[in-house]
Amino acid sequence: MTQTTTLPEASTPGRGTLTPEMSxxxxxxxxxxxxxxxxxxxxxxxxxxxxxxxxxxxxxxxxxxxxxxxxxxxxxxxxxxxxxxxxxxxxxxxxxxxxxxxxxxxxxxxxxxxxxxxxxxxxxxxxxxxxxxxxxxxxxxxxxxxxxxxxxxxxxxxxxxxxxxxxxxxxxxxxxxxxxxxxxxxxxxxxxxxxxxxxxxxxxxxxxxxxxxxxxxxxxxxNFSGVVRGGGKRTLLFMPMAHVFARFVEVLCIYSGAVMAHVPDAKNLVADLGAFRPTFLLAVPRVFEKVYNSADAKAGSGARKRIFRWGAKVAIEYSRAQDRPDGPGAALKAQHAVAARLVYGKILAAMGGDLEYAISGGAPLGERLGHFFRGIGVVVLEGYGLTEVGAPTTVNRPGLVKIGTVGPPYPGSSVRIGADGQVQVKGPNVFRGYRNNPEATEAAFDDGWFVTGDIGTLDADGYLRITGRQKELIVTAGGKNVAPAVLEDRLRGHPLVSQVVVVGDAKPFIGALVTLDGDMLPQWLANHGLPAMSVAEAAENPQVLAALDRAVTRANEAVSRAESIRKIRVLTTDLTIENDYLTPSQKVKRAKVLADFAGEVEKIYS
Structure with a gap:
């Protein structure tokens, strides 16, 4: 297939010296x-x-x-x-x-x-x-x-x-x-x-x-060397090394001179971060959601909760002000200094105390979280990539961050938007093909460009914004195309929520299956003056359901009414890697969920 029209395209030149003999x-x-x-x-x-x-x-x-x-x-x-x-x-x-x-x-x-x-x-x-x-x-x-x-x-x-x-x-x-x-x-x-x-x-x-x-x-x-190069740069690797992202980090640290440590998973992450004290960290958005939600839950209730929420609001406002030509005003700077003493220090300490940068990939990171972490002093460099491109293919960089985007092309790479809206990539990082599968390899390329399957847009500065997966687009009975990712990401940011699957293909309106976060539930209940209860009991509790409805209302602010979630169904079974509803990189196996919970989906529309 060849292109006959000019497509939106952006490139970043590579600065490194590469020779054919390298390995x-x-x-x-x-x-x-x-x-x-x-x-x-x-x-x-x-x-x-x-x-x-x-x-x-x-x-x-x-x-x-x-x-x-x-x-x-x-x-x-x-x-x-x-x-x-x-x-x-x-x-x-x-x-x-x-x-x-x-x-x-x-x-x-x-x-x-x-x-x-x-x-x-x-x-x-x-x-x-x-x-x-x-x-x-x-x-x-x-x-x-x-x-x-x-x-x-x-x-x-x-x-x-x-x-x-x-x-x-x-x-x-x-x-x-x-x-x-x-x-x-x-x-x-x-x-x-x-x-x-x-x-x-x-x-x-x-x-x-x-x-x-x-x-x-x-x-x-x-633009990147200050993050990963030289003495004093350290990172803790807790992502599965079977994933391309972790293997990329492994090779990156060997080349850059950074020090790396391994831990088997994120179960003891706070203690591990405190012991190792990384200067940069690579993680999926769920880790950043957990850090924020855990800090919010530990604030308890009453005055401490109000102080935390105020501090979080100040951090977000302070970060947003950094994107304005005049920057934060004197009053906001003063508030930020107070919040740093009362709130931010404890969160930074929980991440080891020396963390300067975090690189987020694997799924979209909500703008609220991006601004919150930058506001407290940790710049999250959100990026985008796939196994087929060796991990990153676009990424924000220090001093050139646009929160809400996944950045411009990675050095040495080019990105364009195909005629169908799909993101396409070209560069030395693009894989050579699928093993024993020439048909799939041929289908994955368009005139020499790798077709990612993700829908996105490029702004005037060449920054990429991902809006969804081509194969996950939902078409309602009214003919409205809905990308579920934006709704799922916003709703999953609530402390009570573990996973979200937006539904509505060929249905009259958009709904969602929601699972509860069993780790966060006890603290949330205590903070709201509710007795201890199981996930199954919480799924039917009026106050829990009311909190989820409020979260849905906030999530819907990001989309039009035709795209908004009208009704949810709370599942008592979480979606995990262990029960095969999540991939090892934390992506929902949507087809399996829709098949196994078809009855619950139908109850949304009954």
Whole structure:
């Protein structure tokens, strides 16, 4: 398909120097040569309360020992090695070790079902699997002998890395160097299977060049270097490393010189942030919603609640004023200084105390939250990307932030809006194709541009605004096209709300399925003078329902009356990764929800 009309387009030039010989393991090797005694990672102690530095030399030696072990096991360049684990230091050793000998790490979410694991291992042609624990290994071991080419499953918790490293003690060091030298920009780096809200996951083939172009162009751009480059820059990685965003951060920190630490999840995030004290953080919007809602809930009721709400309002007004030519006035500055002492300090302390920037991606971040965090002193750089573009493809940058947008094109990338309104991307970060699926690969491109499936607009300055997913557009019985994302994002910001699914396809009006946040519910009830109750009881409580109705009214302020939610249905079952209603990247599997809760949808319209 070719374009015959001029389409809205924006580009940002890349500032980094890229050569065809570059690759991820060479970036590590160069850092080890440049700064062997500097800290590259910090590992969480056994007690989980502190982090222990790891020098670049120590990490590099571990990586090379594991790489030699892979050679001893017969792993050849291009062989696929799967990793099924939560986020951990060991994952980085496995990744860099495999890359150092030209192997291709294939991530598998630790929450994957047996059927999903079998599909990934089979489609990718995996040779070895490294599973975090015995339970995960049990999902894969029955496939040995069943899936062609799959030889063995190693258990990370049972000293798998040491076992493999020990096997390679007789392999000469220069063998690894030769393998690393042979890995170049066009070499395949990984196959990441899209978590997918519908259908069977597709294997996205990303090259070393896809990652290297992103980290070099980003880090070497003067607008970003102050966020991630050099001494004192630190980040805590708690997102799943099976997700492309986390793998991008891993490579970014190795190149930029920042220090990174791993924790398996966000369950103890406040304590982990306090122990590690990051200067920048990468997270999905739900994390920022939780931080705000938790602070609001802990304020309690009465005077303390009123002070918190006043402080939040001042932060938002202060941030908005920063976008005006005259900036905040004297009175607002004075209020902001008081609010900083009374309110903001506690929130900043809960995020470690040293946080300057947060990068948000994976879903839209509400403007209210963006202004709130900037107003208290943490600039949220909202961005946008997909697995197929190696993570980011647009992002706001320090000093050039437009809250409510996902920023201009990432350095080295171009973005345009197709004739059908879909966002399209071109650049060295765009994947080479879907594994074993040439039909899907061909369908994903329009005249050389990758078609994302997201609907968006570009403003006069080239900043992108995402308005929804093409496949999620709802068409009411009256013919009104409704993008559910804006309503879902605003309503999900309420402390009581966990997940929202807007409905109304071929129906007379828009409705929504809503689930309650079981973690926030007890504090909310206490703050409102209500007795403790279960989620099922709360779903029928008049005061809870009234609060949700008020939240719906506020959410509807963002849309026209024809697009507004008229009625909701509160579910007693939350939508989670564990019950397979959310993807590992926290996206709702809309088709599955609509199928399984069809009866609840019909009750909205009965």
């Amino acid at each position: 991820i393991p060479k970036i590590l090797r160069e850092r080890a040569a440049r700064d062997p005694e500097g800290t590259i990672f910090e590992r969480q102690s056994a007690l989980g309360s502190s982090f222990v530095p790891v020098t670049t030399k120590v990490f590099f030696d571990e990586v090379r020992a594991f790489a030699r072990g892979l050679v001893a096991l017969g792993v050849e360049p291009g062989d696929r090695v799967a990793i099924m684990s939560r986020t951990s230091y060991e994952w980085s050793v496995l990744d860099l070790g495999a890359w150092s000998v030209g192997a291709v790490p294939v991530p598998v979410y630790e929450t994957s079902s047996a059927e999903q694991v079998e599909w990934i291992v089979t489609d990718a042609g995996v040779r070895l699997v490294f599973a975090e624990n015995r339970a995960m290994a049990a999902l894969v071991e029955p496939l040995v002998g069943k899936v062609p080419g799959l030889e063995k499953v190693y258990v990370i918790d049972e000293f798998a890395i040491s076992q493999v490293s020990a096997a390679g003690t007789e392999v000469p060091e220069d063998v690894v160097d030769e393998r690393t030298d042979a890995v170049v920009m066009e070499s395949l780096a990984t196959v990441i299977y899209t978590s997918g809200t519908t259908g069977r996951p597709k294997g996205v083939e990303l090259t070393h060049g896809n990652f290297v172009s992103l980290v070099v162009n980003g880090t070497d751009d003067p």
